[in-house]
Amino acid sequence: MKTVRIKKGWRFKIAGRPTDQQEIRLASQTVALVVDKLPFVKPLLLVKEGDSVNIGSSLFSDKKNPDIKFLSPGGGRVSAIHYGPRRVIEEIVISLDKSENQETFDAFTEKALDHTSRDSLIAGLMTRGMWPLIRQLPFRSIADPKSQPSAIWISLGSADPFQPLSQVYLKGQEEFFTFGVRALSRMSDRINICWYGDIPPGFDFLNESVTHRITGEYPATDPGVVLYHTKTTPAENQDWYINGQDVIGIGKCLKTGVYPVDRIVAFSDGTPENSRHLKTRTGIRLQDLAAGLSIGPDKQWIVGGILSGDATASDKYLDLNQTSIMIVDVSPQSEMFGFLRPGLHRLSRSRTLISTFSSALLPVNTDMHGEIRPCINCGYCASVCPVDILPQFTCKSLWADEIEEALAYGLLDCVECGLCSFVCPSKIELAECLKDARKHYHKELNQVA
Amino acid sequence: MRKRVETYLRGFFERNSRYFSHGGRLYPLASLFEAIETIFFTPAIAAGKAPYVRDGVDLKRFMSIVLLALVPPLIFGIYNTGYHSRLAIGSDLSFFSVVATGLKIVMPLIIVSYGVGFFWEALFSAIRKHPISEGFLVTGLLFPMTLPPTVPLWQVAVGISFGVVIGKEVFGGTGRNIFNPALTARAFLFFAYPARMSGDSVWVAVSGAASSAVSAVSGATPLSITTLAPGFKTFESQLHQSGFSLTNLFFGLYPGCVADSSALCCLIGALILIITGVASYRIILGGVAGLLVTSFGFGLISQAPLNPWININPLYHLLAGGFAFGIVYMATDPVSAPGTTASKWVYGFLIGLLTVMIRVINPAFPEGVMLAILFMNLFSPLFDVVEIRIRAGKRIPNV
Ligand code: SF4
Ligand code: SF4
Numbered sequence: 001m002k003t004v005r006i007k008k009g010w011r012f013k014i015a016g017r018p019t020d021q022q023e024i025r026l027a028s029q030t031v032a033l034v035v036d037k038l039p040f041v042k043p044l045l046l047v048k049e050g051d052s053v054n055i056g057s058s059l060f061s062d063k064k065n066p067d068i069k070f071l072s073p074g075g076g077r078v079s080a081i082h083y084g085p086r087r088v089i090e091e092i093v094i095s096l097d098k099s100e101n102q103e104t105f106d107a108f109t110e111k112a113l114d115h116t117s118r119d120s121l122i123a124g125l126m127t128r129g130m131w132p133l134i135r136q137l138p139f140r141s142i143a144d145p146k147s148q149p150s151a152i153w154i155s156l157g158s159a160d161p162f163q164p165l166s167q168v169y170l171k172g173q174e175e176f177f178t179f180g181v182r183a184l185s186r187m188s189d190r191i192n193i194c195w196y197g198d199i200p201p202g203f204d205f206l207n208e209s210v211t212h213r214i215t216g217e218y219p220a221t222d223p224g225v226v227l228y229h230t231k232t233t234p235a236e237n238q239d240w241y242i243n244g245q246d247v248i249g250i251g252k253c254l255k256t257g258v259y260p261v262d263r264i265v266a267f268s269d270g271t272p273e274n275s276r277h278l279k280t281r282t283g284i285r286l287q288d289l290a291a292g293l294s295i296g297p298d299k300q301w302i303v304g305g306i307l308s309g310d311a312t313a314s315d316k317y318l319d320l321n322q323t324s325i326m327i328v329d330v331s332p333q334s335e336m337f338g339f340l341r342p343g344l345h346r347l348s349r350s351r352t353l354i355s356t357f358s359s360a361l362l363p364v365n366t367d368m369h370g371e372i373r374p375c376i377n378c379g380y381c382a383s384v385c386p387v388d389i390l391p392q393f394t395c396k397s398l399w400a401d402e403i404e405e406a407l408a409y410g411l412l413d414c415v416e417c418g419l420c421s422f423v424c425p426s427k428i429e430l431a432e433c434l435k436d437a438r439k440h441y442h443k444e445l446n447q448v449a
Numbered sequence: 450m451r452k453r454v455e456t457y458l459r460g461f462f463e464r465n466s467r468y469f470s471h472g473g474r475l476y477p478l479a480s481l482f483e484a485i486e487t488i489f490f491t492p493a494i495a496a497g498k499a500p501y502v503r504d505g506v507d508l509k510r511f512m513s514i515v516l517l518a519l520v521p522p523l524i525f526g527i528y529n530t531g532y533h534s535r536l537a538i539g540s541d542l543s544f545f546s547v548v549a550t551g552l553k554i555v556m557p558l559i560i561v562s563y564g565v566g567f568f569w570e571a572l573f574s575a576i577r578k579h580p581i582s583e584g585f586l587v588t589g590l591l592f593p594m595t596l597p598p599t600v601p602l603w604q605v606a607v608g609i610s611f612g613v614v615i616g617k618e619v620f621g622g623t624g625r626n627i628f629n630p631a632l633t634a635r636a637f638l639f640f641a642y643p644a645r646m647s648g649d650s651v652w653v654a655v656s657g658a659a660s661s662a663v664s665a666v667s668g669a670t671p672l673s674i675t676t677l678a679p680g681f682k683t684f685e686s687q688l689h690q691s692g693f694s695l696t697n698l699f700f701g702l703y704p705g706c707v708a709d710s711s712a713l714c715c716l717i718g719a720l721i722l723i724i725t726g727v728a729s730y731r732i733i734l735g736g737v738a739g740l741l742v743t744s745f746g747f748g749l750i751s752q753a754p755l756n757p758w759i760n761i762n763p764l765y766h767l768l769a770g771g772f773a774f775g776i777v778y779m780a781t782d783p784v785s786a787p788g789t790t791a792s793k794w795v796y797g798f799l800i801g802l803l804t805v806m807i808r809v810i811n812p813a814f815p816e817g818v819m820l821a822i823l824f825m826n827l828f829s830p831l832f833d834v835v836e837i838r839i840r841a842g843k844r845i846p847n848v
Contacts, residue, residue, distance in 0.1 A: 014502070138847055237847045300501055307500040328502065331493045336455050340513065346505035351726040352514050353505050368494040370507020371487065373582060374624030377788040378511070379729075388844075392788060393837055409837065412847040418500035425506045426624075432498045 001207075004194075004229055006216030008386045009159070010349050010419055014306060015361035016270035016326075017161045020168055022277045025291060031074035031283035032091040032317035033059055036084060037310065038132065040141045040442060043070070043089050051078045056103030056129065056259030059092050068142065070320075071129030073261050073283030075100030091317055094283075107257035113183060121186050128253050133246040133321055134184075136238060137224055138412040139442045143240045150233075152188045153223040153241040154181065156210070157196035160218045160305050163324050164266040166244055167200055168277050173248045174205055180251030181209065188240065196221045219308070219386055224415035228387040237412070245323060265318065269295060269327040270363055280318075287314040289325055300366045302326045307418035331367030349423050350380065373426040381420035381430055387413040391420040391430040398437045411437060462486045480574040484581035512583040514727045515778075518718035519590055519708075522774065525701060526708025527551035530598045533653045533704045554654045555707055558593035561602050566592075566609040573618045582623035584784070588612065591631035591778060594708035595771070595819075596638070598654035600645055607641075608634040628826045629785040636823055639816060646816075652704035688765065698768035709774035712767070719777045728781035731790060735797025736776035740766055742798075743805040759809045766805055775818035776800065785826040789840075792832035800825050 035043050042063040047053060053072040062068040072094055079095040105128050108116070116124070122145045125131045134152075136143040143149070157166035170177060185191045194212040212230070214221050223241035231237070242250075245264065252260045261281045267289055268275035274293055286301060295314070302309040304322045318325070335341070343353030346369070347362045355362060381391040389410040397405040414434045421431040468475040469482040486492075487509070496503055531551025535542055540550075566589045574581045592609055612634025617626040639646045688694070697703055701711025709715075722728035744763035751759040758766070766772065780786060780800050787796050803821035 231845055234846050237845075300495075302501050306502050309501070310499060311501060331495045335491045335493075336458070336489060337491075343505055343510075347502070348505035350504060350506040350511075351724060352510050355505070364502045366495045366501045366503075368496050368503050368507075369491070369505045370503075370509065371492060371494065371580060373508045373580070374622065376508065376511075376584070376624055376783050377786070378783045379788045379790070382788070382790075388840070390789065390837060390840070393833070407848045408841045408844075408846075410841070410844055410847065413844070421498075422500045422502065423504050423506075425504070425508050425511045427503065427507065429498055431500065 001210055001213055002230075003213045003215065004220075004226055006159075006214065006220035006225055006229060006386055008384055008388075009217035009220055009225075010384055010423075011217040012161055012306065013347060013355075013359065013361055014162075015363050016268040016272065016275045017361070018164075018266040018268050018275045018277055019272070020165055020277065022168065022264075022279055025278045025280040025284065025289050027074065027096060027281060027284045028288050028291070030079065030093050030095050030285055031281065032093040032285070033070060033073055033283055034091050034317050034319045035060070035070075035089045036091070037319050038070075038142070039135075039139070040446075041070075041132075045081070045089070047078050047092070049078050049081055052076065053078060053094060054101040054103045055261060056105070058129070060089075062142075065145065067123065067126045068131050068145070069127055069129050070132060071103075071259050073281065073320075075102065093317075102258050105253070105257045105259075108183075108254040110179070110182065113179075113186070113254065116186070118186055121183065124254070125183075125250065129259055130246075130250050130253050133249065134240055134242050135321075136240050137227060138237055139438060140224075140416070141442065147238060149188050149238060149240040150236050151190035151192050151239045152184050153226065153239060154184070154191065154193045154244055154247055155196075155221050155223055155226075155241065156194060156206075156244040157221060158218075159196055159214070159216060159220040160307075160324075162266055162268055162306055162326055164245065164264050164277055166195070167203065169245045169248065169264040170203065173252075176248045176251035176255060177244070178205070178209075178251065179255050180247035180249070183250055183254055184242070184247065192226075194221065194223070194226055216386075219415055219417040219419070222386070222415045222417060224413065225386045225417075228413050228415075243321065243323070246321060263318070263323065265289065265322075266324045268325070269293060270329070282318055282320060284318050286312060286316050286318060286325060289318070290314065290327070295327060298330050299327050300330050302328065306364070307422055308416055329363070329365040331365050349384065350425070368427050370425065370427050372428065375424075375426055375428055378425060380423045380425065384419040384423050386417065386419070387415060389414055389420075389434075391434065392428075395428070395430050395433045398433055403437070403441065406437060407441075411441070414438065458489055462490070477575045478571070480578065480580050481571045484571075484574075508583045511727060512587050514721065514725050515587045516590065518721040518727075519587075519594070519778065521717045522708045522711060522714040523590070523594060525711045525714045526594060526706075527555050529702060529705075529710055530554050530654060530707055532702065534598070537653050554598050555593070557602055558596060558598075558600065558605050558707065559590060561605045562593045562609045563589040565606045566613050569610060569613040569618070573614075573622065577622065579622065584623045585613070587782075588617075588631045588634075592634045595631070595635050595706050595774070597646060597651040597705075598707050599651045600638070604638055604642055604645060608638040611637040624784055626784060627830070628823055629779055629782045632779050632819055632823055632826070635819055639819070652706075693769070695762075695764055695768060698765070706771060709771035712773040715773035715777045719773075722777065722781065728777070729783070729786070729793050731793035732781050732786055732797040732800075733776055735794040736772075736780055736801040737767065737797075739798035739801025740772060740776075740804055741801070743802045744809075747805065747809055766808070770804075770808065770817065772801075772804055772818045775804075775822055779819075780822050780825075785829060787829040787832040787836070789833050789836040792829070792836045796825055796829055796832055799828075 043060040044063045045060045046058045055075045057072045058069045059072050060070050074094040074096050076095045076097040080093040082090040084090045132142045134143040192211045193209050194214050195210045196214050199206055219225055249260045263282045265278045265280055267278045301312045303312045305324055306326055343355055346353055347364055375392050394406050394409040416435050418431045467473055469479045528551055531547040534550050570581055570585045612630040616628050616630035616633030620626040699712045719733055723730045741763045744766040748760040787793055800821045804817040807817035
């Protein structure tokens with residue numbers, strides 16, 4: 001086992017970390033497959049409104065590769081297909097039946113798994129709807145089934161305390177996890193299993209399989225960060241990666257022959273009482289996750305991590321591969337002489353607020369805490385970037401349309417962690433700029449090809 | 450009480466904001482209005498893009514810390530200026546009268562600097578429709594602190610105008626300027642009105658009760674002593690005799706620019722800036738190292754000095770001539786310094802090196818630090834480019 005120490009990053013001092021308590025949350029009436037958040041997917045619908053579907057029925061496939069199927073997270077009727085601007089499909093909503101029927105697929109035994117060819121295993125994962133959970137660096141797109149990665153990275157646990165604990169989701173699922181790893185190892189010679197921190201007692205079965213022990217602060221556990229700090233050749237840049245919970249899903253799907261929809265979500269509303277792990281299902285309506293809690297309308301829902309996540313809302317649904325929901329206050333009223341206050345309760349990575357010198361966890365809100373100003377070249381952004389990008393200079397070259405230069409500076413190594421935008425005193429949208437540029441570049445590459 | 454003040458102020462800004470909104474009569478002054486309003490009320494703006502949670506620091510706070518770090522040298526400078534002014538005319542040196550005299554001399558300089566500078570700042574932001582940058586609060590205070598107390602007010606006005614307009618705005622405003630604007634202003638005065646900026650007669654301002662005009666009496670600064678006077682065995686003993694012992698240079702109670710004489714106060718400021726992470730310790734330490742190493746090196750190689758500053762205890766270089774003030778407050782201005790880490794060391798080191806070179810080789814420019822920093826400002830983009838290239842070259846390509 002190799003220890004990878006990530007030096008740059010930041011320890012969240014944010015209140016409301018989910019505890020390891022678990023609670024079950026059921027879907028009330030509808031679930032949905034969120035479409036527009038899937039990276040670089042052009043959906044080709046296979047159902048229309050009113051069709052009845054089972055758990056695991058194909059809802060759509062990807063235009064570029066119609067073998068990649070996206071399956072229904074619920075059994076019932078397709079009650080709505082929501083379109084966004086420019087007729088982009090946002091989500092496919094399913095009204096649930098009382099008795100949700102399941103599609104069934106062929107189950108695999110260990111022996112069968114070992115004797116299947118790589119290609120037919122990949123094809124099997126595509127029809128079983130599990131393929132979209134395997135992602136590929138550097139663009140974080142759904143893995144290209146025709147590519148041959150030098151390694152597949154499995155991350156167990158996260159340096160982000162608002163993501164589920166691996167101990168929680170692995171418990172009782174060891175068998176499926178091992179089966180999932182076995183399946184993945186048919187697709188690449190190297191399977192790198194990364195564990196965050198120390199392996200706790202009770203998980204000894206991992207001792208042999210874990211290859212990398214990760215230490216450091218957010219976003220140390222991001223596969224892109226680990227790869228950046230371990231890679232030796234450019235060929236590794238296109239490695240695949242997958243979250244530990246999804247490995248369990250793959251194992252379960254192959255072993256039992258049903259499409260698994262269960263999911264453990266780390267939920268936080270900023271209070272210690274309500275923040276915990278929720279045992280729920282993919283595609284659940286987000287307000288069902290907060291059932292029984294009184295959450296006002298003036299809240300921002302964030303899916304997928306406090307700093308890297310997207311805005312969402314209570315009437316939206318849980319994306320296919322997301323595991324974290326966070327509810328924070330929308331910015332409060334303006335503060336009189338805000339900049340003169342010592343800042344005892346305001347979160348900052350800089351040392352210009354008193355709160356720096358205490359380790360207390362602080363409440364957060366969506367306020368910018370300042371106005372946009374020109375870059376003063378303070379270097380804060382570069383000092384947090386876990387993959388040694390100089391965000392201020394990289395963005396400057398992007399604004400000047402010097403994409404080649406930005407690539408040389410490491411644009412594609414960016415893990416979209418959001419730390420650079422977070423720390424900037426001039427409130428410059430660095431992460432957004434890099435993210436857009438990466439998307440753009442991906443599109444450009446795929447047009448030429 | 451606070452609640453009432455707050456309610457009143459909120460009401461005031463709300464009532465008046467319509468004049469400054471689009472189509473309002475005073476729309477061209479919108480950025481001025483906004484600047485004033487945001488001093489009172491930190492605006493609540495929700496993050497519209499990921500990350501949806503942002504750090505509590507902003508440029509206002511960043512610059513406020515610099516102002517805070519300038520307080521010790523400013524207070525000492527006021528006292529020092531008053532002290533020497535009263536000493537020169539033989540008045541009593543009680544604490545309060547010294548401070549009062551100091552304030553009378555220093556405050557007009559600061560007020561003119563802020564007033565005139567703010568005018569340009571507001572004018573450009575009205576034309577360019579960008580918000581007024583908080584960086585000006587630092588420039589407007591730094592500049593008068595580096596002037597001789599005898600400087601005429603109109604020169605302060607001319608200097609700050611030059612610094613803001615030529616030093617900053619012609620480059621495109623804050624963040625784009627190559628040179629530190631306060632230093633640009635200072636250098637401009639130095640070259641345009643040398644008589645008022647150097648020599649032995651500008652360092653002590655005398656404002657007598659009889660005449661309100663500020664006149665000057667003679668008094669040398671340590672750096673203006675450049676020849677070993679007969680009767681002294683060593684240059685150090687001569688400095689000592691003139692009142693410039695190392696201790697005195699450290700505490701700073703000697704005539705000089707308004708507020709850059711005390712190395713101790715600069716040290717306190719440096720600690721504030723380094724602990725809060727606002728200034729780069731790399732630049733400061735690099736600068737000190739560069740200065741000590743160079744002056745030590747000069748001491749080793751030179752036998753028969755043309756200028757006694759060549760082989761002198763390096764600590765004299767460190768404590769005299771405003772080096773401490775320059776390296777702590779001027780060189781660390783992030784906009785005109787390099788942004789990459791190794792470059793910051795190099796940049797600092799070369800400032801120290803150049804300072805000694807200028808002092809030693811060309812005693813006509815006792816303001817070695819100022820020129821050294823300006824010169825290195827010019828090169829800092831180049832340092833950045835070089836370091837970025839090197840770092841990019843070390844990456845495993847990912848395209
Ligand atoms: S943190 Fe912001 S202001 Fe500082 S260098 Fe980066 S982009 Fe510029
Ligand atoms: S550039 Fe910004 S978003 Fe990208 S990895 Fe670095 S800190 Fe994270």
